[in-house]
Amino acid sequence: MNNHLKDNSTESIDSKETLRRLPLFSELSIEDLRKVTSFSRVKKFQKNDFLFHQGDFYTGFYILLKGTIKVYKVSSDGKEAVVHIIKPLNSFADIPLFEGTDYPVTAKCLEESLVLCISKEGFLELIYENPEISLRMLAGFAKRLKAMVNQVEDLTSKEIPNRLAKYILKEIKTAGTEKLAEPFVKLSVPKTTIAAYLGTITETLSRSLKKLQDEGVIRVNGKSIFVNDIKRLKDLAK
Amino acid sequence: MNNHLKDNSTESIDSKETLRRLPLFSELSIEDLRKVTSFSRVKKFQKNDFLFHQGDFYTGFYILLKGTIKVYKVSSDGKEAVVHIIKPLNSFADIPLFEGTDYPVTAKCLEESLVLCISKEGFLELIYENPEISLRMLAGFAKRLKAMVNQVEDLTSKEIPNRLAKYILKEIKTAGTEKLAEPFVKLSVPKTTIAAYLGTITETLSRSLKKLQDEGVIRVNGKSIFVNDIKRLKDLAK
DNA sequence: TAACAAACCTGACTTAAGTCAAGGAAATTA
DNA sequence: TAATTTCCTTGACTTAAGTCAGGTTTGTTA
Numbered sequence: 001m002n003n004h005l006k007d008n009s010t011e012s013i014d015s016k017e018t019l020r021r022l023p024l025f026s027e028l029s030i031e032d033l034r035k036v037t038s039f040s041r042v043k044k045f046q047k048n049d050f051l052f053h054q055g056d057f058y059t060g061f062y063i064l065l066k067g068t069i070k071v072y073k074v075s076s077d078g079k080e081a082v083v084h085i086i087k088p089l090n091s092f093a094d095i096p097l098f099e100g101t102d103y104p105v106t107a108k109c110l111e112e113s114l115v116l117c118i119s120k121e122g123f124l125e126l127i128y129e130n131p132e133i134s135l136r137m138l139a140g141f142a143k144r145l146k147a148m149v150n151q152v153e154d155l156t157s158k159e160i161p162n163r164l165a166k167y168i169l170k171e172i173k174t175a176g177t178e179k180l181a182e183p184f185v186k187l188s189v190p191k192t193t194i195a196a197y198l199g200t201i202t203e204t205l206s207r208s209l210k211k212l213q214d215e216g217v218i219r220v221n222g223k224s225i226f227v228n229d230i231k232r233l234k235d236l237a238k
Numbered sequence: 239m240n241n242h243l244k245d246n247s248t249e250s251i252d253s254k255e256t257l258r259r260l261p262l263f264s265e266l267s268i269e270d271l272r273k274v275t276s277f278s279r280v281k282k283f284q285k286n287d288f289l290f291h292q293g294d295f296y297t298g299f300y301i302l303l304k305g306t307i308k309v310y311k312v313s314s315d316g317k318e319a320v321v322h323i324i325k326p327l328n329s330f331a332d333i334p335l336f337e338g339t340d341y342p343v344t345a346k347c348l349e350e351s352l353v354l355c356i357s358k359e360g361f362l363e364l365i366y367e368n369p370e371i372s373l374r375m376l377a378g379f380a381k382r383l384k385a386m387v388n389q390v391e392d393l394t395s396k397e398i399p400n401r402l403a404k405y406i407l408k409e410i411k412t413a414g415t416e417k418l419a420e421p422f423v424k425l426s427v428p429k430t431t432i433a434a435y436l437g438t439i440t441e442t443l444s445r446s447l448k449k450l451q452d453e454g455v456i457r458v459n460g461k462s463i464f465v466n467d468i469k470r471l472k473d474l475a476k
Numbered sequence: 477t478a479a480c481a482a483a484c485c486t487g488a489c490t491t492a493a494g495t496c497a498a499g500g501a502a503a504t505t506a
Numbered sequence: 507t508a509a510t511t512t513c514c515t516t517g518a519c520t521t522a523a524g525t526c527a528g529g530t531t532t533g534t535t536a
Contacts, residue, residue: 095383135365135372142334
């Protein structure tokens with residue numbers, strides 16, 4: 001269960017180039033970048049590894065370099081509410097930096113993943129000395145707040161096929177196939193996880209996918225989704 | 239409709255004391271406080287006045303000094319999704335400061351309200367010169383992100399009576415009557431708004447209130463809610 | 477490659493919550 | 507105070523989504 005300490009190797013940071021590519025650190029001087037390397041580590045995790053559990057003592061936050069991470073809460077009755085599906089270059093578990101709490105969520109790898117682990121103390125020191133980082137961080141938080149506001153709006157006012165349409169559309173966009181004659185995505189996460197992210201269960205997701213398919217909007221083949229009628233899909237999503 | 243410019247008077251800031259009481263500005267020097275007064279205004283709004291509409295050109299953010307504000311989104315089919323119910327000392331519409339967008343939501347007064355309006359340009363200048371403000375702002379954003387994560391969890395995994403229980407509990411806490419033999423609140427917002435905030439409709443809210451009452455958990459009298467069994471209520475909320 | 481376990485799908489059924497319609501209470505305005 | 511509007515409640519009904527149970531497919535591991 002508590003396998004977030006075994007089974008993952010610490011790799012030395014491949015120079016400061018990795019850091020430079022991250023929006024958060026892109027403007028730092030060489031010295032500051034060196035500082036960052038002193039309190040951060042790149043770690044590799046295997047599929048199904050836990051990075052941390054809800055309630056663990058807070059030690060720092062993460063930036064995903066490669067792979068996919070599921071961030072979720074487990075309620076008292078054992079149900080998983082998926083809060084975020086993290087993709088590369090996004091940070092997570094950075095809220096407790098400023099809240100002084102334990103990890104409020106659980107993070108689990110959905111595939112082999114590479115993450116940058118950044119220690120709380122080191123980072124807070126850095127941020128006090130480099131205010132421009134806090135501005136970047138503010139921008140990042142603002143973006144996420146906006147996304148969360150949208151998520152709340154969707155959850156309160158949209159039915160599941162509509163939320164699904166929106167999800168597929170977003171996936172198509174990040175896959176970069178939006179402009180093709182037949183846009184498509186290969187889902188990188190199990191449908192159970194997508195269901196929990198959309199606030200439903202697999203059965204309902206399965207039926208919603210079928211519904212969209214029957215209506216000629218999409219075509220589903222295992223983990224691949226092909227969009228036949230993107231206009232219709234956009235209409236459902238809004 | 240567009241009455242956010244008429245009908246509200248601009249009042250001169252009652253010295254710097256108002257600002258000092260706000261967490262965001264509490265550590266500023268006298269000179270900086272004077273600066274803040276130069277690009278901010280206290281305004282009074284009447285019940286049902288709009289502060290801004292979704293899509294309006296962004297000019298700045300707000301801190302509520304007195305009253306209650308409903309922050310919501312209107313979807314294409316005309317439904318209102320209430321995103322926040324703002325209480326005094328909380329700021330709102332600060333996300334677009336860092337996102338460069340128009341107002342993404344609409345803000346409407348639920349009662350006569352006093353707000354501090356802070357201009358985007360002035361504030362951004364100030365924040366560049368006073369990094370400690372950005373740290374306070376980060377703390378504020380972190381707190382809200384955490385609240386939004388909770389909100390998403392509730393919306394995805396809890397039924398309406400449970401969400402309602404949680405809402406009542408929060409209201410009891412802010413009312414400060416939690417420790418009394420019979421904790422109570424007087425709801426400061428119409429039930430329609432509470433319903434939209436909980437992701438449902440008035441009818442269902444009405445029935446959920448009745449259900450909690452029939453189970454002996456609460457007693458409802460118009461806008462007042464009395465808690466008979468706070469243990470039970472807490473249990474429902476978690 | 478066989479064997480096992482996840483993940484996924486489908487059908488029959490139940491239930492929570494939404495819709496529609498009507499009437500009553502409360503608050504606002506005349 | 508009466509009149510009007512907004513807010514709230516209740517009942518009968520519909521529908522979306524959840525539950526339960528079975529079976530299939532897919533993917534892992536031995």
